[in-house]
Amino acid sequence: MPRARLARLVTLIAALLGAAALARADVGGSVSLQTDARERGMSYSAEKPSAQLGLAWDGDGGWYAGAQLAHARFVQRHGARLQAYGGRVVELVPGLDGEAGVIAQAFENVSHYDFQEVYVGLLGERWSLRLYHSPNYYGSGQRSVYGEFNLRWPVAKGVGLMGHVGVLRGYGATAAAVYAAAHGPTRVDLRAGASWLLGESCELQLAWVSASRGGPYTWSDAARRRSVLLGATATF
Structure with missing residues (x-):
């Protein structure tokens, strides 16, 4: 993605979130530091420390939107990674919500990795279940389905346990399928850990974290498949 295009996207998102603030919606932000930035078990920071900036908007009627900006490293190419999302949450029954939305990913200098997903989910008080679909996952030419289950469980004041399991499967006969053929079209990722609140924000x-091999990925699979991560997030 050219720098000019990335700058325009960031400016547009900031303007939309600013307009939402004027419309009496809740707008917030976050800054995160991580020893290794991983998503679905895969490192997109080449196993190096990474910082991430996030903006989020919560509107009336359960509508929400946001964006996250980070630095991505893929083999010898690196640049900004922008994720924008939007959706809606609705109450199904007391204690159980449903949601649906869209996600767009854009990468500086590796624009052929750009892709979009739609998702649906169920949200409980301490858990969430989501299903995602992409027509061209990471520009691989393959469609994908990803399901995940997340759990957060408080064990003491300001202390909680968290768990995650996800399953990604690529499908569709393309040239990119040759990459997945050695380990199959399915990848499973796991995450287990603990969180501590430091103050109010x-x-x-x-x-x-752990991930199996396989799935519709097109970049190197040389990163460690198991790792221990440390991260800190401040919200404002």
Whole structure:
């Protein structure tokens, strides 16, 4: 993605969130530092420390939107990674909500990795279940389905346990399928850890992550498949 295009996207998102603030919606932000930025078990920071800036808007009627900006490293190419999302949460029954939304990913200098997903989910008080679909996952030419289950469980004041399991599967016969053929079209990722609140607006997380091989990925699979991560997030 050219720098000019990335700058325009960031400016547009900031303007939209600013307009939402004037419309009496809730707008917030976050800054995160991580020893290794991983998503669905895969490192997109080449196993190096990474910082991430996030903006989020919560509107009336359960509508929400936001964006996250980070630095991505893929083999010898690196640049900004922008994720924008939007959706809606509705109450189904007391204690159980449903949601649906869209996510767009854009990468500076590796624009062929750009992709979009739609998702639906169920949200409980301490858990969430989501299903995602992409027509061209990471520009691989393959469609994908990803399901995840997340759990957060408080064990003491300001202390909680968290768990995650996700399953990604690519499908569709393309040239990119040759990459997945050695390990199959399915990848499973796990995360387990604990979180600590530091004051009212900071959280510290320590987690163990693991991922199998396979799935519709097009970049190097040389990163460690198991790792211990430390991260800190401040909200404002």
